Amino acid sequence: MAKIAICGYGTVGSGVAEVIAENSDSIARNAAEEVSIKYILDLREFPGDPFENCIIHDFSIIENDPEISIVVETMGGTGIAYDFTKRALLSGKSVVTSNKELVATKGHELIAIAKERNLNYLFEASVGGGIPIIRPITQCLTANRIDEVYGILNGTTNYILTEMIRNNASFEDALHQAQANGYAEKDPTADIEGIDAARKICILSDLCFGKHVNPAEIKAQGIAGVTSADVEYAKRLNCKIKLLGRGLRTGADTATAYVAPHLVSNSSLLSNVDGVMNGIVVHGNALGNTMFYGAGAGKRPTASAVVADVIDAVKHVRARKYLDWDDAPAGYFTDSSYVSSRWYIRAATSLQQIGWAFEKVNFVTYPGAASDEYAFETDYFDESTVLKLTGGMKLRSIFRVLD
Amino acid sequence: MAKIAICGYGTVGSGVAEVIAENSDSIARNAAEEVSIKYILDLREFPGDPFENCIIHDFSIIENDPEISIVVETMGGTGIAYDFTKRALLSGKSVVTSNKELVATKGHELIAIAKERNLNYLFEASVGGGIPIIRPITQCLTANRIDEVYGILNGTTNYILTEMIRNNASFEDALHQAQANGYAEKDPTADIEGIDAARKICILSDLCFGKHVNPAEIKAQGIAGVTSADVEYAKRLNCKIKLLGRGLRTGADTATAYVAPHLVSNSSLLSNVDGVMNGIVVHGNALGNTMFYGAGAGKRPTASAVVADVIDAVKHVRARKYLDWDDAPAGYFTDSSYVSSRWYIRAATSLQQIGWAFEKVNFVTYPGAASDEYAFETDYFDESTVLKLTGGMKLRSIFRVLD
Numbered sequence: 001m002a003k004i005a006i007c008g009y010g011t012v013g014s015g016v017a018e019v020i021a022e023n024s025d026s027i028a029r030n031a032a033e034e035v036s037i038k039y040i041l042d043l044r045e046f047p048g049d050p051f052e053n054c055i056i057h058d059f060s061i062i063e064n065d066p067e068i069s070i071v072v073e074t075m076g077g078t079g080i081a082y083d084f085t086k087r088a089l090l091s092g093k094s095v096v097t098s099n100k101e102l103v104a105t106k107g108h109e110l111i112a113i114a115k116e117r118n119l120n121y122l123f124e125a126s127v128g129g130g131i132p133i134i135r136p137i138t139q140c141l142t143a144n145r146i147d148e149v150y151g152i153l154n155g156t157t158n159y160i161l162t163e164m165i166r167n168n169a170s171f172e173d174a175l176h177q178a179q180a181n182g183y184a185e186k187d188p189t190a191d192i193e194g195i196d197a198a199r200k201i202c203i204l205s206d207l208c209f210g211k212h213v214n215p216a217e218i219k220a221q222g223i224a225g226v227t228s229a230d231v232e233y234a235k236r237l238n239c240k241i242k243l244l245g246r247g248l249r250t251g252a253d254t255a256t257a258y259v260a261p262h263l264v265s266n267s268s269l270l271s272n273v274d275g276v277m278n279g280i281v282v283h284g285n286a287l288g289n290t291m292f293y294g295a296g297a298g299k300r301p302t303a304s305a306v307v308a309d310v311i312d313a314v315k316h317v318r319a320r321k322y323l324d325w326d327d328a329p330a331g332y333f334t335d336s337s338y339v340s341s342r343w344y345i346r347a348a349t350s351l352q353q354i355g356w357a358f359e360k361v362n363f364v365t366y367p368g369a370a371s372d373e374y375a376f377e378t379d380y381f382d383e384s385t386v387l388k389l390t391g392g393m394k395l396r397s398i399f400r401v402l403d
Numbered sequence: 404m405a406k407i408a409i410c411g412y413g414t415v416g417s418g419v420a421e422v423i424a425e426n427s428d429s430i431a432r433n434a435a436e437e438v439s440i441k442y443i444l445d446l447r448e449f450p451g452d453p454f455e456n457c458i459i460h461d462f463s464i465i466e467n468d469p470e471i472s473i474v475v476e477t478m479g480g481t482g483i484a485y486d487f488t489k490r491a492l493l494s495g496k497s498v499v500t501s502n503k504e505l506v507a508t509k510g511h512e513l514i515a516i517a518k519e520r521n522l523n524y525l526f527e528a529s530v531g532g533g534i535p536i537i538r539p540i541t542q543c544l545t546a547n548r549i550d551e552v553y554g555i556l557n558g559t560t561n562y563i564l565t566e567m568i569r570n571n572a573s574f575e576d577a578l579h580q581a582q583a584n585g586y587a588e589k590d591p592t593a594d595i596e597g598i599d600a601a602r603k604i605c606i607l608s609d610l611c612f613g614k615h616v617n618p619a620e621i622k623a624q625g626i627a628g629v630t631s632a633d634v635e636y637a638k639r640l641n642c643k644i645k646l647l648g649r650g651l652r653t654g655a656d657t658a659t660a661y662v663a664p665h666l667v668s669n670s671s672l673l674s675n676v677d678g679v680m681n682g683i684v685v686h687g688n689a690l691g692n693t694m695f696y697g698a699g700a701g702k703r704p705t706a707s708a709v710v711a712d713v714i715d716a717v718k719h720v721r722a723r724k725y726l727d728w729d730d731a732p733a734g735y736f737t738d739s740s741y742v743s744s745r746w747y748i749r750a751a752t753s754l755q756q757i758g759w760a761f762e763k764v765n766f767v768t769y770p771g772a773a774s775d776e777y778a779f780e781t782d783y784f785d786e787s788t789v790l791k792l793t794g795g796m797k798l799r800s801i802f803r804v805l806d
Contacts, residue, residue, distance in 0.1 A: 019546050019689045029613075030545040124543060130690040132535075132543030139542075140527060140535030142433040143422050143710030210432075269696060272675050286422045286707035287533040290697030293672060294690065304689035307546030 001034045002314040005062040007084055008075030009042040009055070012098050012125070015303030016072055017051050020310075027307065031314040038068060041084075059084050063091045070313045072306060073097040078105055089113045089121065094316075096309040098125035098302055104199035108212045111324055120316055122309035122323065127153065127200045128278050130301030131294035132308075137207050137282060138323050144284025146208040150246035150402075151280035152273050153200040155296045156184045156191035157223050157243045161261075162274045164231050165240055171226060183276055194220035194243060194259035201245030201257045208247060208282065209255040211328040219336055220259040230346060230397050232366045233375040237344070237401075239263040240271045244402065250334045258336035263344045263377075263401040270402075337383035342401040345386075346375040349393035357389040377401060405434065405717040408442040408465040410487055411478030412449065412458070415501050415528070418706030419475055420454050423713075430710065434717040441471060444487075462487050466494045473716045475709060476500040481508055492516045492524065499712040501528035501705055507602035511615045514727055523719055525712035525726065530556065530603045531681050533704030534697035535711075540610050540685060541726050547687025549611040553649035553805075554683035555676050556603040558699045559587045559594035560626050560646045564664075565677045567634050568643055574629060586679055597623035597646060597662035604648030604660050611650060611685065612658040614731040622739055623662040633749060633800050635769045636778040640747070640804075642666035643674045647805065653737045661739035666747045666780075666804040673805075740786035745804040748789075749778040752796035760792040780804060 006013050017037055020027060028034045039062050040046075040054040049055075062068055071088040073095055075081040081102050088095050089110065097103065102110075103123045114121040124134045128151075137146070152158050156178055163174035175192070178184035190196045198220040205213045223243050234241050242264045247257040264271040269291055273279035278296025283289050295301035345361075354361060354374060361376040369375070373396060378386065390398070409416050420440055423430060431437045442465050443457040452458075465471055474491040478484040479502050488505065491498050492513065500506065505513075506526045517524040527537045531554075540549070555561050559581055566577035578595070581587035593599045601623040608616045626646050637644050645667045650660040667674040672694055676682035681699025686692050698704040757764060757777060764779040772778070776799060781789065793801070 023546060023548055023689070026548050027546060130687075131693055132539035135543050136535035136539055139715060140538050140708070140711050142714045143426060143430060143707040145426055145429050269672065269675050272672050284533075284707060286426070286703045286710075288698050288704060290534055290695070292693070292695060294693030300689045301691060304546040304687060305543070307689075308543050311545045312542060 001036055002031065002069055003036055003038040003067045004070040004072060004310060005039040005041065005068050006037060006072045006074060007041040007059070007062070008073065009040050009044070009046065010074065011299045012302050012306065013040070013042075013072070013074035015299035016074060016306050019300065019303045019307050021050065027311060031311040033314060035310060035314060038065070059087065063087050068093055070094050070096060070310055072310060073099055074306065075099065076101065078102050082106055085110055085121075086113065089117060089119055092117060092119065094120040094122070094313040096122045096306055096313055098123070098306050100126040100196070100199045100203060104202040104215045107203065107206065108325060108327060115324070120313045122313060123203070124309050125302050125305035127203050128280055128292065128294065129296040129298060130304045131278060131280065131292050131296060132305075133204075133280050133292050134207065134323070136292065137204070141282060141284050141287065144286045146282060146284050148246070148248045148283040149204045149208045149280065150244050152242055152270065152278050153197040153245045153280070153296065154191055154194075154243060155276035155278060156188065157197070158273070158278070159183045159276045161223060161226065161241055161243065164226070164228060165235070168228060170228055171224065192224055193222035197243060197245040197259045201247050201259060204245070204280070205247035205255060205257045206325040209249055211255065211326050211332050213247070213255065213257050213328065213333055217333055218257045218259070221261065223261055225397060226261055227397065229370065230399070232369070233346060233364050234263050234344065236364045236366050237263060237377060238266045239401070240266060241399065242271065248339060250338065254332055254334045256334045256336045256339060258339075261399045263399055265402070268402075340380045340382045342380055342403065343378045343386050344375070344397070344399045344401055345378060345390060345395065346373055346397040347390065347393040347395045348373045353392055357393070404437045404439055405472055406439055406441040406470045407473040407475060407713060408444065408471050409440060409475045409477060410444040410462070410465070411476065412443050412445040412447070413477065414702045415705050415709065416443070416445075416475070416477035418702035419477060419709050422703065422706045422710050424453065430714060434714040436717060438713060438717060441468070462490065466490050471496055473497050473499060473713055475713060476502055477709065478502065479504065481505050485509055488513055488524075489516065492520060492522055495520060495522065497523040497525070497716040499525045499709055499716055501526070501709050503529040503599070503602045503606060507605040507618045510606065510609065511728060511730060518727070523716045525716060526606070527712050528705045528708035530606050531683055531695065531697065532699040532701060533708045534681060534683065534695050534699065535708075536607075536683050536695050537610065537726070539695065540607070544685060544687050544690065547689045549685060549687050551649070551651045551686040552607045552611045552683065553647050555645055555673065555681050556600040556648045556683070556699065557594055557646060558679035558681060559591065560600070561676070561681070562586045562679045564626060564629065564644055564646065567629070567631060568638070571631060573631055574627065595627055596625035600646060600648040600662045604650050604662060607648070607683070608650030608658060608660045609728040612652055614658065614729050614735050616650070616658065616660050616731065616736055620736055621660045621662070624664065626664055628800060629664050630800065632773065633802070635772070636749060636767050637666050637747065639767045639769050640666060640780060641669045642804070643669065644802065645674065651742060653741065657735055657737045659737045659739045659742060661742075664802045666802055668805070671805075743783045743785045745783055745806065746781045746789050747778070747800070747802045747804055748781060748793060748798065749776055749800040750793065750796040750798045751776045756795055760796070
């Protein structure tokens with residue numbers, strides 16, 4: 001019997017308890033022993049809850065109980081979550097988490113502590129919710145040199161963009177609808193501004209390229225600047241606008257990552273990842289492209305990923321999973337501005353000015369388009385070049401086109 | 404330094420050697436030691452080949468060399484491949500394979516031998532080529548009760564159907580084109596008749612539901628009966644015709660599996676899996692649907708999955724991976740005819756006869772449709788019921804509609 005403690009009885013934490021209770025038989029079979037919840041740490045009381053008797057308020061009970069071999073951290077943030085995770089590891093317990101912020105910022109340090117003590121720090125749920133992605137990258141694609149990883153990493157913004165595309169909603173209306181449906185928080189900043197996606201692409205880049213990428217370093221552009229006009233122009237270019245996190249190797253020992261809206265061709269599978277779903281594409285030098293798709297958030301999907309890690313930790317007590325990345329040397333992280341791509345540009349400008357700036361562009365329009373602007377796709381340029389070329393234009397939107 | 408032997412230097416075997424040579428650094432890092440090829444067993448000589456000096460013709464050299472800890476079986480078939488796999492395991496070596504036929508028919512027996520000796524028998528490459536699918540199911544979805552698994556499991560037939568849909572090719576023309584492009588073998592029977600997909604859905608059902616499903620037991624219907632008319636009608640129903648392998652739990656302790664062409668809605672991600680690509684959907688009770696997409700065949704993608712297993716075997720010498728299913732008790736496997744679905748039917752019949760048979764159908768036609776037939780979608784029926792209801796009609800095509 002493996003005894004575990006859950007820290008944080010919110011959406012994900014209570015989902016973990018629910019999934020463990022509901023699937024106890026198959027979990028016991030997969031873990032080769034029963035998994036039982038001994039403590040649930042939360043500030044609140046939960047009278048009437050099926051796990052009422054497990055509720056405690058003092059982390060040191062968990063820390064000092066030698067029966068507890070695994071701690072589930074579903075609190076979020078980098079404050080007490082960081083403190084408790086460290087203390088759990090230092091007292092000889094493996095830790096499983098869904099906390100992407102903590103993994104993205106302190107993952108390297110926490111993994112190092114776990115490694116020293118032959119413990120596990122596992123975080124499948126931190127990217128893509130229930131979608132298996134961390135383990136496939138670290139265990140199934142190990143024969144590949146992974147050159148690129150990108151995807152739709154945030155369900156809230158994908159829901160909003162999907163509403164704008166399908167139902168011609170404005171950004172504001174789509175956001176309100178997402179909030180009404182519980183897909184967006186009251187303060188949606190972390191989602192809308194790409195901060196959540198930035199944390200996830202950092203974790204993916206860490207794993208794919210082997211060195212730490214700091215979320216504070218990467219450029220994250222959100223979707224607040226995407227307008228109905230952009231959606232319409234994109235449709236005529238046979239594209240959908242999607243918020244992508246993208247990580248790339250940029251040289252033998254350099255990499256970059258960023259978050260930004262992209263025009264994604266309708267002919268690609270990724271453009272068909274709609275609503276709150278997530279899709280992550282990994283490009284390996286032997287495998288080519290592979291894509292992972294599923295619910296990127298939600299109580300039960302995320303909980304199912306946490307519990308899979310718990311099962312793995314039960315099976316690997318005193319046998320560390322290889323899940324690791326190094327500190328990045330100076331110069332490892334390169335500016336994403338240097339990544340070359342085609343660009344979609346919408347600008348209040350003249351044909352003449354466009355002709356001066358670009359040798360060749362692909363114009364696009366639609367019935368009802370504003371009469372004082374042009375929209376077009378360019379050839380390949382890096383960001384600083386395209387910004388220099390468009391310096392004289394009143395830019396309304398400028399997004400990369402994914403190839 | 405881990406020394407391995409490759410049995411069978413054909414497409415996949417030579418791909419394995421190529422990937423190991425090319426990615427040796429990242430492989431050594433991931434495996435935590437170097438991986439080197441000591442022997443390659445084949446009947447032929449390969450003068451001038453970079454691995455020329457590794458070529459041997461006698462399996463007993465491998466069997467009796469204590470330096471060899473891992474044998475890669477890329478021969479195919481269930482004859483000598485079965486014999487060599489057994490002998491390798493009995494002499495204390497882990498085995499990694501891409502041989503779906505052997506895994507589907509004898510997997511349970513070979514896993515049992517490996518288990519007894521604390522060795523690994525790994526087969527990520529046997530389903531979906533390079534797509535990570537075996538390990539995600541067995542390690543990432545362990546918190547779920549998996550209720551259903553289905554997908555496009557054969558690239559050859561998906562290429563043919565895609566050509567028929569995109570370019571209005573006839574089945575025969577599309578098959579010839581697939582052969583010309585190297586996507587179909589000279590004798591395409593195993594692909595066209597769904598035999599290859601049947602082996603794969605058996606392996607997936609084994610892993611998802613935990614008990615052995617015998618490929619000889621399951622109904623496999625191929626794509627030879629799919630006509631251009633079916634493609635056209637399906638288009639008007641907003642569907643594409645796809646050959647699916649499908650496995651389902653049918654009760655607390657029963658399951659079924661089958662292979663057949665299905666109408667798949669254009670709004671689903673799976674319908675957008677085109678050409679030689681594969682897509683596999685897994686439904687877990689906590690996670691919902693998740694999909695895995697990528698190159699389902701091909702030298703390097705498949706080799707990359709084999710090499711990932713080699714790396715895993717290197718890391719887990721004397722520590723078995725949990726990868727297992729039980730023998731099926733009598734009555735476990737149920738007849739797939741009892742699976743209920745909507746049906747697409749094309750038949751030479753009269754409106755009156757259709758009216759007698761069905762309370763409600765959804766008719767469909769297209770410019771140029773044959774004047775002596777009707778095509779329609781029905782409500783939900785199991786197979787025997789729908790066949791009884793259509794008993795008086797001259798059926799031309801009858802396919803399930805996937806919901």
